[in-house]
Amino acid sequence: MEYTHLGRSGLKVSRLVLGTMNFGPQTETADSHSIMDAALEHGINYFDTANVYGGRLGRGITEEIVGDWFAQGGERRERVVLATKLYGDMTDWPNNGKLSALNIRRALDASLKRLKTDHIDIYQFHHVDRETPWDEIWQAMETAVAQGKILYAGSSNFAGWHIATAQAEARKRNFTGLVSEQSIYNLLTRDVELEVLPAAVANGLGVIPWSPLHGGLLGGVVRKQRDGVRRLEGRAAETLEKNREAIEAYEEFAEQLGHEPGDVALAWLLHQPAVTGPIIGPRTQAQLDAAVRALDVKLDADALARLDEIFPGHKTAPEDYAW
Template sequence: MELSAHLGRTGLRIGRLALGTVNFGGRVDEPESHRLMDHALARGINLVDTADVYGWRVHKGYTEESIGRWLAGRPARRDEVVLATKVGNEMGPGPNDRGLSARHIIASCEASLRRMRTDWIDLYQMHRVDHAVGWEEVWQAMEQLVGQGKVRYVGSSNFAGWNLAAAQEAARSRHFLGLASEQCVYNLATRYAELEVLPAARAYGIGVLVWSPLHGGLLGGAVRKLAEGRAVKSAQGRALTALKDRRETVVAYERFCDEIGRDPAQVALAWVLSRPGVTALVIGPRTPEHVDGALDALELSLTEPELVRLDALFPPTGRGGAAPEAWNS
């Protein structure tokens, strides 16, 4: 499997795995997070993905500040890293401290630059769509930031397929590159992206970054870890909720992984990496060992019979594939 790929139709190359930082400032303290970033970079993971709101367990913006201290520790790192952050979440009590208004986009970019101690953001992602703001306003703000050299590429996150289409058509009318990437949830247990998000991204040449490829730990051996008393992420959040409804399926999945002699987490990651249109996976490791385990998934090629078994365990939505054929009888 290729270890790097172009981000959509752009010339920017990123590793097939990206380092997600949502655990930094809470589950992972600063010294360990800096060691994780060093380790990931040394192993060829060049995209560091964060958001202005991350670190909220300490205070909003803490994770960007921590990344800034890491970058300042060895300035040469900045040229090695593809730095991605996000905008759109509530960052303060005021009515303009959230959303995708031109005011908030520009102010948030300036704040992120200060926190991360950098002159530019490689990938500036809208964390979620803002239905109250028109695309003319959004692209006006993004064009200003790109023109000033503060942003290299613009991305989205948690968009629907029609949001991607609307955004790109508006950008095209302005002769602007528009979206370089969409970051969406996608894994064996959550396959909605196959209906419209992935097809829209492919049609417009938008790269796809996948968050929660293990469904919050559900697909990383959750049943076994719970039985052994060593579950962390899989003992909370979306993984625990899903396990209540899908325990039998997850048990069968872990049994299948035992049959083929593979780690459940590596199987789940390899499956997403094999999907058409997927550029990279955003992983949220807490230890260097987690990073190494995820990298091993890059060397795993699932056979056609194994893929068929996985489809049987975790069926696609409707008839499978893209809409509207997926739901046509």
């Protein structure tokens, strides 16, 4: 496993991040625990979850599954850099969502209880809160740091100007502010290259891409359809048809490189200078083992250029749309 610093922080994390969103609704507890054990064996030390994860089983279930795994001991908690998120409404009662000081306090204590731990390493805002001032947010986070309940703050789904504003307000308070940003980023969805990635780099944030295979569309979907292994419906089917020519060319190129399409998609992200590590969300241990292969895929300048031809990206704004 390769490790790197998370943004400008001194924290060292694995180049692959274990996402837990499938734990509970898609993957049974015992299998989820086995996947987490296997992740540690692979050297993955960065685990990501959220208080709202749990799907049909109920919000909070995924954190409980992770917490039960920590409770087994064996230095599981000590070996993990734990990240969770808040923002989404946990109930329909007022102040049980978003980023008010009250909800930050309540949501943090509830996550700590479910996760069976005394602190969160990276406490992340799942979405920007346009109704709560940054003074209030940072004061609540400063209190949590002083109490030893969190170590770092991170964001998710922020625009570039949200990152810049958050950091400017944190500097006024002599507070560290954000150390990471989670954004959707993959070969098919590269909008963050316009302003989010430059803002993250300028402010010292590590970028954690989610949906690195775009819901499986970059994981060999055309071949799987042809072989009768996978069937798409709804938005995924529409996205495939809209991008079929590019995805077919991509799968052909991955075959020329001698790698699985999913491995190439993850490796491409690992070659992007702003990226700390993509989030992989395995439903099975086999999917986890497959994702780890991407660490051995090296893409030269010609391969990266070809991928840019298939899936054109963006120049940094404003050069993308102006002189």
